[in-house]
Amino acid sequence: MKENITDMKKYLSERVLKLEESPTFALEKKVDMLDGQLKAKGDYVVRFGIGQPDFNTPDNIKVAAKTAIDENKTKYTASTGIKELKQAIVDKLARDNNLDYGLENIFVGNGGKQVLDAIIRAFVNTRDAVLVPKPYWVSYTQQVVLSEGIPLEVDFNDFLKIDVEHLKSLIKQHGSRIKCLILNSPGNPTGAVYNLKELKEIASICVDNNIFIISDEVYEIFIFGNAAHISAASLGDEVKNITLTVNAVSKTYAMTGWRIGYIAAHKDIISQMTKIQDQSASNPCTPAQWAAVEALNGDQQSVELMRLEYEKRRDYIYKRLTSIDGIKCSLPEGAFYVFPDVSSFYKGDIKNSFDFSSQLLEKAYVAVVPGAAFGDDSFVRISYATAIDKIKEGMDRFEKFCRNLSG
Ligand SMILES: Cc1ncc(COP(=O)(O)O)c(C=O)c1O
Structure with a gap:
Protein backbone atom coordinates (compact mmCIF):
# COMPACT_ATOMS: atom_id res chain seq x y z
CA MET A 1 0.00 0.00 0.00
CA THR A 57 50.88 22.45 2.84
CA PRO A 58 54.58 22.90 1.93
CA ASP A 59 55.23 24.50 -1.46
CA ASN A 60 57.06 21.58 -3.06
CA ILE A 61 53.96 19.44 -2.51
CA LYS A 62 51.63 22.06 -3.97
CA VAL A 63 53.86 22.36 -7.03
CA ALA A 64 53.74 18.59 -7.56
CA ALA A 65 49.92 18.68 -7.56
CA LYS A 66 49.83 21.59 -10.01
CA THR A 67 52.25 19.79 -12.30
CA ALA A 68 50.13 16.64 -12.16
CA ILE A 69 47.07 18.64 -13.20
CA ASP A 70 48.99 20.34 -16.03
CA GLU A 71 50.16 16.93 -17.23
CA ASN A 72 46.54 15.73 -17.20
CA LYS A 73 47.15 13.22 -14.44
CA THR A 74 43.51 13.67 -13.61
CA LYS A 75 41.91 10.36 -14.57
CA TYR A 76 40.94 7.25 -12.64
CA THR A 77 43.84 5.24 -11.30
CA ALA A 78 44.00 1.76 -9.76
CA SER A 79 41.55 1.91 -6.87
CA THR A 80 44.24 1.41 -4.22
CA GLY A 81 46.64 3.94 -5.68
CA ILE A 82 49.31 4.54 -8.32
CA LYS A 83 52.50 2.45 -8.36
CA GLU A 84 54.67 5.51 -7.75
CA LEU A 85 52.85 6.33 -4.52
CA LYS A 86 52.92 2.73 -3.33
CA GLN A 87 56.66 2.67 -3.99
CA ALA A 88 57.12 5.95 -2.07
CA ILE A 89 55.22 4.38 0.86
CA VAL A 90 57.31 1.19 0.70
CA ASP A 91 60.47 3.33 0.79
CA LYS A 92 59.15 5.45 3.66
CA LEU A 93 58.25 2.39 5.73
CA ALA A 94 61.74 0.96 5.22
CA ARG A 95 63.44 4.30 5.96
CA ASP A 96 61.41 5.48 8.97
CA ASN A 97 59.76 2.43 10.43
CA ASN A 98 62.13 -0.46 9.87
CA LEU A 99 59.43 -2.28 7.88
CA ASP A 100 60.09 -4.35 4.81
CA TYR A 101 57.10 -4.39 2.47
CA GLY A 102 56.44 -4.66 -1.28
CA LEU A 103 53.87 -2.93 -3.49
CA GLU A 104 51.46 -5.85 -2.93
CA ASN A 105 51.31 -4.93 0.78
CA ILE A 106 50.15 -1.35 0.25
CA PHE A 107 46.63 0.06 0.03
CA VAL A 108 46.08 3.78 -0.55
CA GLY A 109 42.69 5.33 0.20
CA ASN A 110 40.92 8.61 0.86
CA GLY A 111 42.61 9.61 4.11
CA GLY A 112 43.38 7.76 7.32
CA LYS A 113 39.73 7.76 8.31
CA GLN A 114 38.53 6.03 5.16
CA VAL A 115 41.22 3.34 5.21
CA LEU A 116 40.42 2.62 8.87
CA ASP A 117 36.76 2.22 7.94
CA ALA A 118 37.75 -0.14 5.12
CA ILE A 119 39.73 -2.26 7.62
CA ILE A 120 36.80 -2.49 9.99
CA ARG A 121 34.51 -3.49 7.12
CA ALA A 122 37.02 -6.12 6.05
CA PHE A 123 37.32 -7.73 9.51
CA VAL A 124 34.04 -7.24 11.33
CA ASN A 125 30.97 -9.45 10.95
CA THR A 126 27.76 -8.51 12.73
CA ARG A 127 28.37 -8.70 16.52
CA ASP A 128 32.12 -9.25 16.20
CA ALA A 129 34.06 -7.22 18.75
CA VAL A 130 36.88 -4.72 18.34
CA LEU A 131 38.99 -3.62 21.31
CA VAL A 132 39.06 0.16 21.47
CA PRO A 133 41.31 1.53 24.22
CA LYS A 134 40.00 4.61 26.02
CA PRO A 135 40.41 7.52 25.64
CA TYR A 136 39.88 6.92 21.92
CA TRP A 137 39.66 8.95 18.75
CA VAL A 138 35.96 9.53 18.16
CA SER A 139 35.61 7.64 14.86
CA TYR A 140 36.94 4.26 16.05
CA THR A 141 33.86 3.21 17.98
CA GLN A 142 31.47 4.61 15.39
CA GLN A 143 33.16 2.81 12.50
CA VAL A 144 32.70 -0.45 14.40
CA VAL A 145 29.04 0.42 14.97
CA LEU A 146 28.61 1.16 11.26
CA SER A 147 29.84 -2.37 10.50
CA GLU A 148 27.36 -3.73 13.09
CA GLY A 149 30.20 -4.79 15.36
CA ILE A 150 30.67 -4.18 19.07
CA PRO A 151 33.33 -1.74 20.29
CA LEU A 152 34.79 -3.07 23.56
CA GLU A 153 36.24 -0.15 25.48
CA VAL A 154 39.50 -0.91 27.29
CA ASP A 155 40.28 1.07 30.46
CA PHE A 156 43.41 3.17 30.79
CA ASN A 157 46.15 3.43 33.40
CA ASP A 158 47.74 6.49 35.08
CA PHE A 159 49.66 7.25 31.89
CA LEU A 160 46.48 7.32 29.77
CA LYS A 161 47.56 4.06 28.09
CA ILE A 162 45.99 0.59 27.94
CA ASP A 163 45.30 -1.03 31.32
CA VAL A 164 46.75 -4.43 30.46
CA GLU A 165 44.85 -6.28 33.17
CA HIS A 166 41.56 -4.96 31.84
CA LEU A 167 42.63 -5.90 28.31
CA LYS A 168 43.30 -9.46 29.44
CA SER A 169 40.00 -9.70 31.28
CA LEU A 170 38.06 -8.52 28.22
CA ILE A 171 39.82 -11.13 26.08
CA LYS A 172 38.97 -13.82 28.63
CA GLN A 173 35.36 -12.73 28.69
CA HIS A 174 34.76 -12.28 24.93
CA GLY A 175 37.23 -14.81 23.50
CA SER A 176 37.24 -15.47 19.76
CA ARG A 177 34.51 -12.93 19.14
CA ILE A 178 37.28 -10.28 19.32
CA LYS A 179 38.78 -9.61 15.89
CA CYS A 180 41.06 -6.61 16.33
CA LEU A 181 42.63 -4.14 18.73
CA ILE A 182 43.07 -0.53 17.72
CA LEU A 183 46.37 0.88 18.88
CA ASN A 184 46.99 4.59 18.40
CA SER A 185 50.46 5.92 19.18
CA PRO A 186 51.11 8.84 19.38
CA GLY A 187 47.55 9.07 20.60
CA ASN A 188 44.61 11.31 19.97
CA PRO A 189 43.30 12.72 22.34
CA THR A 190 46.06 12.00 24.89
CA GLY A 191 49.37 12.62 23.13
CA ALA A 192 50.56 9.39 24.82
CA VAL A 193 53.33 7.43 23.10
CA TYR A 194 53.84 3.70 23.73
CA ASN A 195 57.40 2.60 24.51
CA LEU A 196 59.00 -0.65 23.38
CA LYS A 197 58.20 -2.58 26.57
CA GLU A 198 54.55 -1.56 26.51
CA LEU A 199 54.22 -2.36 22.81
CA LYS A 200 55.83 -5.78 23.23
CA GLU A 201 53.50 -6.69 26.07
CA ILE A 202 50.37 -5.70 24.15
CA ALA A 203 51.55 -7.25 20.89
CA SER A 204 52.31 -10.57 22.54
CA ILE A 205 48.82 -10.68 24.06
CA CYS A 206 47.40 -10.09 20.57
CA VAL A 207 49.63 -12.77 19.00
CA ASP A 208 48.61 -15.30 21.67
CA ASN A 209 44.92 -14.61 21.07
CA ASN A 210 44.83 -14.18 17.25
CA ILE A 211 43.77 -10.57 17.59
CA PHE A 212 44.78 -8.35 14.68
CA ILE A 213 46.44 -5.05 15.56
CA ILE A 214 45.28 -1.94 13.75
CA SER A 215 48.20 0.37 14.41
CA ASP A 216 47.14 3.94 13.74
CA GLU A 217 50.36 5.93 13.34
CA VAL A 218 49.07 9.13 11.72
CA TYR A 219 50.85 11.30 14.32
CA GLU A 220 54.16 9.40 14.19
CA ILE A 221 56.25 12.42 13.21
CA PHE A 222 55.11 14.58 16.11
CA ILE A 223 57.22 13.09 18.87
CA PHE A 224 58.86 15.18 21.59
CA GLY A 225 61.69 15.01 24.12
CA ASN A 226 63.15 11.55 24.59
CA ALA A 227 60.15 9.68 23.24
CA ALA A 228 60.53 7.55 20.10
CA HIS A 229 57.94 6.27 17.69
CA ILE A 230 57.99 2.50 17.22
CA SER A 231 55.80 0.79 14.65
CA ALA A 232 54.13 -2.23 16.18
CA ALA A 233 54.75 -4.25 12.99
CA SER A 234 58.51 -3.82 13.46
CA LEU A 235 58.47 -6.03 16.58
CA GLY A 236 59.04 -9.24 14.62
CA ASP A 237 57.45 -11.48 12.00
CA GLU A 238 54.69 -12.86 14.21
CA VAL A 239 53.51 -9.37 15.11
CA LYS A 240 53.95 -8.07 11.57
CA ASN A 241 51.77 -10.90 10.28
CA ILE A 242 48.79 -9.70 12.32
CA THR A 243 49.37 -5.95 12.12
CA LEU A 244 47.85 -3.43 9.75
CA THR A 245 49.87 -0.22 9.88
CA VAL A 246 47.78 2.84 9.12
CA ASN A 247 49.22 6.20 8.21
CA ALA A 248 48.33 9.29 6.20
CA VAL A 249 49.92 12.42 4.81
CA SER A 250 47.20 14.53 6.46
CA LYS A 251 48.88 15.53 9.72
CA THR A 252 52.55 15.02 8.87
CA TYR A 253 52.52 17.30 5.82
CA ALA A 254 49.63 19.60 6.78
CA MET A 255 47.56 17.95 4.02
CA THR A 256 44.25 17.30 5.78
CA GLY A 257 42.16 18.36 2.79
CA TRP A 258 44.01 16.27 0.23
CA ARG A 259 42.65 12.98 1.55
CA ILE A 260 45.45 10.48 1.20
CA GLY A 261 45.85 7.71 3.76
CA TYR A 262 47.35 4.25 3.51
CA ILE A 263 47.68 0.78 4.98
CA ALA A 264 50.59 -1.66 4.99
CA ALA A 265 49.63 -5.25 5.75
CA HIS A 266 49.79 -8.90 4.69
CA LYS A 267 49.19 -9.17 0.93
CA ASP A 268 46.18 -11.47 1.34
CA ILE A 269 44.45 -8.86 3.48
CA ILE A 270 45.26 -6.11 0.98
CA SER A 271 44.01 -8.12 -2.00
CA GLN A 272 40.67 -8.82 -0.31
CA MET A 273 40.36 -5.23 0.85
CA THR A 274 40.96 -3.98 -2.68
CA LYS A 275 37.44 -5.22 -3.52
CA ILE A 276 36.03 -2.75 -0.99
CA GLN A 277 37.80 0.12 -2.72
CA ASP A 278 36.83 -1.16 -6.19
CA GLN A 279 33.16 -1.25 -5.24
CA SER A 280 32.85 1.83 -3.05
CA ALA A 281 35.35 4.69 -3.01
CA SER A 282 37.51 3.95 -6.12
CA ASN A 283 40.87 5.69 -6.24
CA PRO A 284 41.77 8.67 -4.06
CA CYS A 285 42.04 11.99 -5.92
CA THR A 286 44.69 11.54 -8.63
CA PRO A 287 46.56 14.90 -8.34
CA ALA A 288 46.54 14.42 -4.55
CA GLN A 289 48.27 11.06 -5.02
CA TRP A 290 51.03 12.77 -7.02
CA ALA A 291 51.30 15.42 -4.32
CA ALA A 292 51.69 12.63 -1.75
CA VAL A 293 54.52 11.09 -3.82
CA GLU A 294 56.37 14.41 -3.49
CA ALA A 295 55.47 14.67 0.20
CA LEU A 296 57.02 11.29 0.96
CA ASN A 297 59.99 11.45 -1.44
CA GLY A 298 60.79 15.17 -1.26
CA ASP A 299 62.66 17.33 1.22
CA GLN A 300 61.48 16.66 4.80
CA GLN A 301 62.80 19.89 6.30
C1 LIG B 1 43.98 9.18 15.53
C2 LIG B 1 43.54 9.57 14.17
N1 LIG B 1 43.54 8.64 13.21
C3 LIG B 1 43.15 8.93 11.96
C4 LIG B 1 42.74 10.20 11.62
C5 LIG B 1 42.29 10.44 10.22
O1 LIG B 1 43.08 11.27 9.50
P1 LIG B 1 42.71 11.68 8.02
O2 LIG B 1 42.53 13.16 8.01
O3 LIG B 1 43.88 11.22 7.20
O4 LIG B 1 41.47 10.95 7.62
C6 LIG B 1 42.71 11.20 12.59
C7 LIG B 1 42.22 12.55 12.27
O5 LIG B 1 41.90 13.35 13.08
C8 LIG B 1 43.14 10.88 13.89
O6 LIG B 1 43.14 11.80 14.86
Missing part, protein backbone atom coordinates in the same frame (compact mmCIF):
# COMPACT_ATOMS: atom_id res chain seq x y z
CA LYS A 2 1.40 3.38 -1.03
CA GLU A 3 2.25 5.61 1.95
CA ASN A 4 2.53 9.36 2.28
CA ILE A 5 6.19 9.41 3.29
CA THR A 6 6.99 12.11 5.84
CA ASP A 7 8.98 10.24 8.51
CA MET A 8 12.28 9.62 6.71
CA LYS A 9 13.85 7.98 9.77
CA LYS A 10 11.37 5.14 9.53
CA TYR A 11 12.95 4.17 6.23
CA LEU A 12 16.61 4.58 7.05
CA SER A 13 18.76 1.68 8.26
CA GLU A 14 19.23 0.95 11.94
CA ARG A 15 22.94 1.16 11.20
CA VAL A 16 22.84 4.81 10.19
CA LEU A 17 20.36 5.82 12.87
CA LYS A 18 22.56 4.30 15.58
CA LEU A 19 25.58 6.27 14.42
CA GLU A 20 26.60 9.28 16.54
CA GLU A 21 27.37 12.66 15.06
CA SER A 22 31.09 13.53 15.13
CA PRO A 23 31.49 15.74 18.23
CA THR A 24 34.39 17.65 16.68
CA PHE A 25 32.42 18.52 13.55
CA ALA A 26 29.40 19.45 15.70
CA LEU A 27 31.58 21.70 17.86
CA GLU A 28 33.06 23.39 14.79
CA LYS A 29 29.57 24.33 13.57
CA LYS A 30 28.76 25.90 16.92
CA VAL A 31 32.11 27.70 17.09
CA ASP A 32 31.72 29.08 13.54
CA MET A 33 28.38 30.60 14.53
CA LEU A 34 29.66 32.17 17.74
CA ASP A 35 32.83 33.39 16.04
CA GLY A 36 30.72 35.14 13.39
CA GLN A 37 28.76 36.97 16.10
CA LEU A 38 31.92 37.91 18.01
CA LYS A 39 33.68 39.30 14.95
CA ALA A 40 31.17 42.14 14.84
CA LYS A 41 32.35 43.06 18.37
CA GLY A 42 36.04 42.76 17.48
CA ASP A 43 36.43 39.52 19.46
CA TYR A 44 36.90 35.88 18.45
CA VAL A 45 36.83 32.30 19.71
CA VAL A 46 40.17 30.69 20.53
CA ARG A 47 39.87 27.39 18.72
CA PHE A 48 41.40 24.47 20.55
CA GLY A 49 38.78 22.14 19.09
CA ILE A 50 39.72 20.67 15.76
CA GLY A 51 42.73 18.43 15.16
CA GLN A 52 43.99 20.21 12.12
CA PRO A 53 47.50 21.62 11.57
CA ASP A 54 47.46 25.40 11.26
CA PHE A 55 50.37 25.24 8.80
CA ASN A 56 49.93 25.37 5.05
CA SER A 302 59.36 21.52 6.57
CA VAL A 303 58.14 18.57 8.63
CA GLU A 304 60.94 19.00 11.15
CA LEU A 305 60.16 22.72 11.42
CA MET A 306 56.52 21.92 12.17
CA ARG A 307 57.55 19.30 14.73
CA LEU A 308 59.79 21.79 16.53
CA GLU A 309 57.00 24.35 16.62
CA TYR A 310 54.54 21.80 18.06
CA GLU A 311 57.07 20.87 20.71
CA LYS A 312 57.43 24.52 21.76
CA ARG A 313 53.67 24.84 22.00
CA ARG A 314 53.38 21.61 23.95
CA ASP A 315 55.93 22.84 26.49
CA TYR A 316 54.14 26.16 26.85
CA ILE A 317 50.62 24.82 27.17
CA TYR A 318 51.66 22.07 29.59
CA LYS A 319 53.37 24.63 31.83
CA ARG A 320 50.30 26.85 31.81
CA LEU A 321 47.87 24.02 32.48
CA THR A 322 49.83 22.51 35.34
CA SER A 323 50.06 25.90 37.04
CA ILE A 324 46.25 26.07 37.35
CA ASP A 325 44.88 24.84 40.69
CA GLY A 326 42.52 21.93 40.20
CA ILE A 327 43.92 20.73 36.85
CA LYS A 328 45.65 17.35 36.57
CA CYS A 329 47.55 16.75 33.38
CA SER A 330 50.03 14.21 31.94
CA LEU A 331 52.81 15.49 29.73
CA PRO A 332 51.95 14.54 26.14
CA GLU A 333 54.91 12.97 24.35
CA GLY A 334 53.48 13.26 20.85
CA ALA A 335 50.69 14.40 18.50
CA PHE A 336 49.31 17.91 19.08
CA TYR A 337 46.82 17.39 21.88
CA VAL A 338 46.81 17.71 25.61
CA PHE A 339 44.15 16.03 27.72
CA PRO A 340 43.75 17.66 31.14
CA ASP A 341 41.51 16.28 33.88
CA VAL A 342 39.09 19.09 34.77
CA SER A 343 36.73 17.05 36.94
CA SER A 344 37.60 19.00 40.11
CA PHE A 345 35.53 21.85 38.60
CA TYR A 346 32.39 19.72 38.33
CA LYS A 347 30.10 21.41 40.82
CA GLY A 348 26.91 23.47 40.66
CA ASP A 349 25.68 23.71 37.10
CA ILE A 350 28.85 22.12 35.70
CA LYS A 351 28.16 18.43 36.04
CA ASN A 352 30.33 16.93 33.31
CA SER A 353 32.78 17.60 30.49
CA PHE A 354 30.00 18.80 28.16
CA ASP A 355 28.89 21.45 30.68
CA PHE A 356 32.48 22.50 31.31
CA SER A 357 33.20 22.86 27.59
CA SER A 358 29.91 24.66 26.85
CA GLN A 359 30.47 27.19 29.61
CA LEU A 360 34.09 27.68 28.61
CA LEU A 361 32.90 28.45 25.09
CA GLU A 362 29.99 30.66 26.07
CA LYS A 363 31.70 32.60 28.86
CA ALA A 364 35.39 32.64 27.90
CA TYR A 365 35.14 32.08 24.13
CA VAL A 366 37.50 29.11 24.19
CA ALA A 367 36.61 25.96 22.24
CA VAL A 368 37.72 22.54 23.57
CA VAL A 369 36.23 19.07 23.01
CA PRO A 370 34.53 17.33 25.99
CA GLY A 371 36.35 14.21 27.14
CA ALA A 372 33.10 12.23 27.13
CA ALA A 373 33.37 12.21 23.33
CA PHE A 374 36.59 10.19 23.74
CA GLY A 375 35.16 7.84 26.35
CA ASP A 376 36.04 9.62 29.60
CA ASP A 377 34.04 12.41 31.15
CA SER A 378 36.73 13.72 33.51
CA PHE A 379 38.76 15.37 30.76
CA VAL A 380 38.66 17.86 27.92
CA ARG A 381 40.83 17.78 24.81
CA ILE A 382 42.85 20.81 23.84
CA SER A 383 44.38 20.85 20.37
CA TYR A 384 47.44 23.08 20.17
CA ALA A 385 47.61 23.01 16.38
CA THR A 386 47.18 26.76 16.48
CA ALA A 387 49.59 29.73 16.56
CA ILE A 388 51.43 30.43 19.82
CA ASP A 389 49.87 33.90 20.31
CA LYS A 390 46.40 32.27 20.11
CA ILE A 391 47.54 29.62 22.57
CA LYS A 392 48.70 32.33 25.00
CA GLU A 393 45.40 34.18 24.69
CA GLY A 394 43.44 30.94 25.00
CA MET A 395 45.34 29.87 28.13
CA ASP A 396 44.82 33.31 29.73
CA ARG A 397 41.09 32.92 29.18
CA PHE A 398 41.11 29.28 30.28
CA GLU A 399 42.97 30.11 33.49
CA LYS A 400 40.66 32.98 34.34
CA PHE A 401 37.63 30.77 33.71
CA CYS A 402 38.98 28.07 36.06
CA ARG A 403 39.87 30.64 38.72
CA ASN A 404 36.35 32.03 38.61
CA LEU A 405 34.95 28.53 39.05
CA SER A 406 37.20 27.87 42.05
CA GLY A 407 36.67 31.29 43.56
